[in-house]
Amino acid sequence: MYLTGNPVSYVINTHWHSDHTSGNQLFTPKAQIISTSITREIMAVFGKNRVTQQLSNPEPIYQAIEDFEVKIQQETNEKLKKEIQWENASDREYMKTLPNLIYSLPTITFDQQMSIHGSERTVQLITYGGGHTQSDAFVYIPEEKTAVMGDLVLSKHHPVMINANPQEWLTILERVELLGLETIIPGHGEICSMKELHEVKGYINDILTLVTESVQSKKSIDDILVPKAYQDWYFTTYFKTNLKNIYDLITKSAD
Template identity: 40%
Template sequence: MEAALAQEQDPRLRRDLTAYLNEMRQVANALPILTLRLPDVTFEQRLVFAGSKRAAVLLTFGGGHSPSDAFLYFPEEGLAFMSDLIQVDFHPAMHDGDPGEWLQILARVEALQLNTIVPGHGPVCSGQAIGQLAQYIQVLAQMVEDAGSLEELLVQDMPAFCASWQAAPIFKENLEFLYQRAHNL
């Protein structure tokens, strides 16, 4: 990865490689001190934590980004810590999830009328980020539907609304994943 970074000329890709390399270094440094611990509490759809001043709700609407997505919701504040279900200015990896289910989950999250979202990647944002991510998934799905072949699909330019997002290489990975899924490959 360091060699790829040293050779990369595109400033956007250099930014992404630098961020990823730093993240992997942190993971490597943490590995010797990590221990596996199974959960003490599990839940199916909803788990409420009631405190003296506020309540928090751990929710899952199913699996969209991953097979089992959960997020922490503060109803009175209209605040949610969304994990990777919401990503802002960042290409979300789709290869472990179900884009159709993800869109349904986003619609249910949008119905919560959130004021503030802490995303899995990107800056704290408003509920408008939900629509932006849904648009991303829909646009990529449409690109796949319109493409005659995978080769034709992979040479297409990134849509302007997401061209400046971080993790740009994931865009092509998402197109390939969606194409393979659509064609049962």
Template identity: 50%
Template sequence: MKSRVTAFRGSKHFQLKHVTDHVIAAIAIPGTGSLNNAAISDLGDTTIVVDTFLTLQAASDLKEAAIYLTGKPVSYVVNTLWHSDHISGNQVFLPEARIILTTASHEIMDTFSRQRLSQYQENIEQMVIHGRSSCVQLLTFGGGHTQSDVIVYIPEEKLVVTGDLVLSKHHPVLTNANPQEWLHILEQIEQLGIETIVPGHGNICSLRELREVKDYISDILGLVAKAMQNKQHIDSLEVPDKYQGWSFTTYFKSNLTKVQTLISAYEDEQ
């Protein structure tokens, strides 16, 4: 499949990168209709696409790439979360492919995206898709980045596709997050013994970047807690030096506000 990656005609929306014999990453090109990363997994007789980009044009290119690389139609689409940059291309793969997501994500998508998405396939909280030459495990440890997050895990290749639970050199987005649960989920992913991560945004990475996300969330929690204790306005807080070069910097302030709201709500309950 590696030679087919090189031979693919290309897309303005993403760049294909060979990760393993069974996984090709579609890394988003900034400023196009992709926004998030996606992945294609060839299980021998079954093709899986993970996430479907922000626009139908990008999703159409992704579908074409999947068929070209594997020589088969797409059997399953896995949505790692319900945000629009991960699901808006779903309809391109219907009706041939089955859409897999958690029940919680389905309910959210059905409420907020009813006009855009016409079919869903709800999944149990953990499932395995077997192919002739490989298999993938779909796991959810609950909600961290969103109310319900899914990872795609290939044990034999020590690889996981994480959606936005892990980002490479991007500020995590805490808008719909439970930071403590997010940290807990990342700890559970670490225990899987993985070596390679296809993140929601940024380049293919490893546990190093996963731990950087853990540090970021912990740092945000600490910064806000200290500011509130000192009666310091959070607008005065600056991006720490080690995150200055990361993308999605505009989310730093909203992340602070989100954490402040969570801490205030917790204190009100005590």
């Protein structure tokens, strides 16, 4: 049930990723769904297509789930084993809900900033562009010195860089620093503070350095190990994909 006891009037999609948008149908048509216009565009074209494809051809996903089962059996590291199990369980749940998924698009969009004035307080929806995805928004509550950051800030989880623009991501976080936040509600993990925002900046810089050094010394990025500082973070499987994505970005821009 909802915190206030009132029905939800507005749902904010901070970005298009399915773990942040697949629940929209639970709130429509009573609530308005709000996103940036770029996020809505990506959902309307790419997101919707992907769901249609997954529905018409679910075999590759089931195959991936089966492959993961084998991986779980073979994994000797308990933390990794738990993480893969969790990921696998969430993929299975997703496949169960897929036939009933009504892909619900945002009904209100904005391009830079908009405000919602409630009876108690005002919230600002802000985008400084795209860093984690092509377009990332966050919800800022000035009176509370609090922001709901979507996946721009994760707490004790590897940031997900599959669709990332690392330089833009750093620039966005630098602008967020100027807001004087005390409390951050991250996209994944526990409620946190500016410390975790700084950790994400450090992580992005570290990944950029690790990959650049590896390219310069003509070594394989497969040999890069998770730095000690991030070994107890979750989403470990994203470390490899993050390296690969940054590698592609760096080598592509060198062409």
